Amino acid sequence: MKLHIKLFDVIPARFNVALMMFFACWVNYMLRVNMSVNIIAMVPDDHKATSVKSECKAIVNDDGLLYNDTTAVVTRRDIRQPEGTVTFNWTAQEQAYVLSSYFWGYAITCLFSGTAAELWGPRKVVFFTMLLSAVLTILTPQAARLHYVMLVVVRLVIGLAAGFLFPALHALVAHWAPPAEKGKFVSALLGGAIGTVVTWSLSGPLIETFGWGAAFYVPGAIGVVWCAIWWVLVYDSPVKHPRISAEEKAYILEAIGDKVQQGSKDTKVVPPFKSILTSLPFLAMVILHYGSNWGLYFVMTAAPKFVSSALGFNLTSTGTLSSLPYLARMIFSLIFGAIGDRIVKQNVVSTTFMRKFFCLFSHIVPGLLLIGLGFTGCAPILSVALITFSMGSNGAATLTNLVNHQDLAPNYAGTLYGIANGIGNTAGFVTPLVTAYFTKDGNGFAEWRPVFMTGASLYIASAMYFILFGTGVTQKWNYIAPVEVEEDKRANDNNTTTTATTTTTTTDTTINIPNKT
Known part of the structure; x- marks a missing residue:
């Protein structure tokens, strides 16, 4: 061993x-x-095949493009399992x-x-x-x-x-x-x-x-x-x-x-929760993280449904296509992470400038791509490309909302990220409700455009808020006074008997917490 x-x-x-x-x-x-x-x-579908017709066929035909009047997408869920496998209804x-x-x-x-x-x-x-x-x-x-x-x-x-x-x-x-x-x-x-x-x-x-x-x-x-x-x-x-x-x-x-x-x-x-919860830079980071999470949940749930219901193309039916956005985000994150490390080594710009600048890639570009997704028309390949690059560009979050809590208070990085992520994950419950509200009367482009505009607005608005109020400067409440110094102070306070001793004790126990800028 x-x-x-x-x-x-x-x-x-x-x-x-x-x-x-x-x-x-x-x-x-x-x-x-x-x-x-x-x-x-576990719960096999009794219907072995379903046929889905899309309104895109009429729109595309007007332009003389890919589809025709008889085009339909057939999706099969024929699951093979060993004989005797228990299933449920x-x-x-x-x-x-x-x-x-x-x-x-x-x-x-x-x-x-x-x-x-x-x-x-x-x-x-x-x-x-x-x-x-x-x-x-x-x-x-x-x-x-x-x-x-x-x-x-x-x-x-x-x-x-x-x-x-x-x-x-x-x-x-x-x-x-x-x-x-x-x-x-x-x-x-x-x-x-x-x-x-x-x-x-x-x-x-x-x-x-x-x-x-x-x-x-x-x-x-x-x-x-x-x-x-x-x-x-x-x-x-x-x-x-x-x-x-x-x-x-x-x-x-x-x-x-x-x-x-x-x-x-x-x-x-x-952790100093009062200082954390009243910190404007921390609030800016939480808002930025919420915007990122909204976009991620949105792309993972609403965008595939759009491609399926509005275009008549089942994105999740092909493993390669369904995994492209995830792979793109990971690959882009590695690229952006390496770029960020290079910038830090060269020390050419401040941490605050770097965090705010890369919001352009982690939030604003994905938001613009979501807007474009609502105007692609019946072009499945273009739609998949926009979904993929929207999530891929969000890989720059490794230099913005996924690391800013490390700047603000590395001693409490887990606490800061936990609070931000707990709030951000509520987007997982809200985005389906927003999608359902706008698409309750149909799945055409008119119904889906407001859905994409909502997601894009949150992406971009959260970035703008962070650019105005965010920072990469370590906050004063990050620093922890050494335990030994605090114990010495308490002991000296208890044993002080003379003015001279008191003066010496006060001098010896002064805690010099640096004010980082």
Whole structure:
């Protein structure tokens, strides 16, 4: 065992941490999105084929383009499984409960999970929550066979556990990422895109060969193995890592400086919630994050429905097409992350300028592409391209809303991200309601344009608000007074007996908290 650990330690410790964070997001998404695919096999459709006709045929014919009067799209859901596989006849409403229960729990724990990671340590929080998610995923088939309500409960608990992951990972980034490498670290948190693609690709063959239960057992087992590797390779900070080289530790600590408490006995302090919640820069970051989340949920849900219902083309029927936006966002995030790190190394512009400038790519360009999507007409290829590049351009969020909390208060990065993400995830509930409101009377272009305009407006408006009120300057409430100094002060205050002693004590215990600019 020690030999294998030493082989890993040939690689820099911070690279191991970043790599394990990438796979944490990968595995998390495997456990998150598997239900949306598996439920098709769990509740097979009695109607083997459906024919969908689109209003686009008339519009396109007027221009002499692709479609004709007899064009129809046929979608088949013919699921092959081993003989004797148990299936269910749940209603559409019951299936909706199963699919949405994960996100009920996820939105709840996001709000306080960052604080939990800062108090208990992100390593432990990630390990136990991921282990719980993996074990419950393995038990999911048994829960489904008992009753769909049991399945809802299991998925709810998995969501509650998953809500701890990303805030805890952001708390880890604050301790491990030198400023010149922060873009790459944050880009690693988009590994969920690969997890989505792998899950969608893996589930089909597993279901056809072994039945839908295997599509839960395999991701769950992968999650358990990942947890074991995580516990060996990852520690809360360079100071706590038992095998990190002295050179690497010194480099990380010097690069991060005094913005993050890195002592071997880190001070566990309750975040200054009053200062956080009354901070205008923090509010600007939350609004920027909400705009990004709205756009992401919108592109993932409403845009595919638009292509399907308005154009008569089923985007999700082809695995490659349905995964393109996710892959584009991950690839673009790596590119933007590398660009950001390069800018930091050269020190040519301020952090605030960089955060605001890249809002152009993370929010404004995606918003403009959504507007264009409402005017593409019956051009499925162009529509898919706009959806893909809209989400891909949002990969620049690694330099804006996904990292700004690290600028404001790296000591409380998990708390800040958790609050922002908890609020931002409400967009997952709101966007379907907005879509349903505008499309209740039909699925033509007239009905869909206001939907796209709403999404684009939130993208662009949140960016403009951040450009006006956001900042990349570390806030004064980030800094933690050393415990030893506070204890000395209390002891000296208790033992003071003379004026001279009092004067000396006051001088010795003055806490000089730097005002970072």
